[in-house]
Amino acid sequence: MDAAIPKRQRIKQRNRQSILDGARRVFAEQGYGAATIRDIIRATPLAAGTFYNYFTSKEDVRLALNAEMAAALRPRLSEGRAQAATAEEFLSAFFSAVFAVKAETGTVLEAIDLRAGFEDLRTDLEDAVARGLFLPLDSSALAAALLAAADEIAKRLATDGGDAAQATAAATLLFLRGIQPPV
Amino acid sequence: MDAAIPKRQRIKQRNRQSILDGARRVFAEQGYGAATIRDIIRATPLAAGTFYNYFTSKEDVRLALNAEMAAALRPRLSEGRAQAATAEEFLSAFFSAVFAVKAETGTVLEAIDLRAGFEDLRTDLEDAVARGLFLPLDSSALAAALLAAADEIAKRLATDGGDAAQATAAATLLFLRGIQPPV
């Protein structure tokens, strides 16, 4: 029927996407915890058994959905880091991007896991070190610490409320200079 | 029968503890995710309905168990912080305590939530600031960032393997001086 791609394969792709879209709607409406696999499949023209041809569990769907969203957000997250001329610019760009993205995606996945962007961050960090912007720390541990801290602070912003710009400034300063008073 | 405390109350306390102990065993054996409320109650001499007189959900039990364990660990976590004479000592004590505790509790609650120790850490931080050890940063945000980073690094130690002492040193240095090269 349609060029190169055989029908079977097209349908498989469509079904998979169908489930992901259904899951996105269901998670947004009831939250991840309350949603059941039945709910997801009901938000779809497919039958219960079909679900298991594509995913093994609800968690599996969450991971796939997370990956899909994280992939879409990838450019936005690293935006501004490559051009940063100073460590401060780098950190500021990082934190404000994470805070913005977290706030937006909160409706679908209350806590999108941005560790998918871990590698991007790590390589950006190494580039920055090569440019002499940073001290040559363990880029892997540093990326983990930055992501974890940003994550937690974003969570606090979402629940307790608070100003993202101010939080960005504070976090930037913390990682820029540390806590020790200058000698 | 027995002094002051009426029997009803004693039994309630015993049942509650019974459920928590059962949960501890079940979580350790099957992991939190795989465990069901029925499993927990079966590890107990009680009947299904009784569970709901004490807890509302599995998550509720996890929180209670987490609180119980976190309370027991409280002194160990803050140990060494109050006596710290320098910022470096403070951070080093903090990180090594978190890494050790996380490694030990991993069998029961794969990820014990140490945010219960948040307040302790925050007040310790404020004391340290008062003693002039630290720059006067937002103690609340700083505590959150420290806990989150320690948590994430501990997770990486548990999965990828790695040396706790070395990780402690690296994390201490990061938060002590930040990433910016000295001018």
Add this chain to the structure above:
DNA sequence: CAACAAAGTTGACCACCCGTCACGGAACTG
């Protein structure tokens, strides 16, 4: 093109779980 094989969807099915609730017995009260 007709026959056949492979792939994949369907929906009923079973075991089990969740949360509830009427019942009954034990603990407190006066």
Add this chain to the structure above:
DNA sequence: CAGTTCCGTGACGGGTGGTCAACTTTGTTG
């Protein structure tokens, strides 16, 4: 010792997870 309150019990209805035989559709082969 009656009366009352409290609470553990276990069966029950509604629903879920994961499976699977039957069926339909797609791709293949002579």
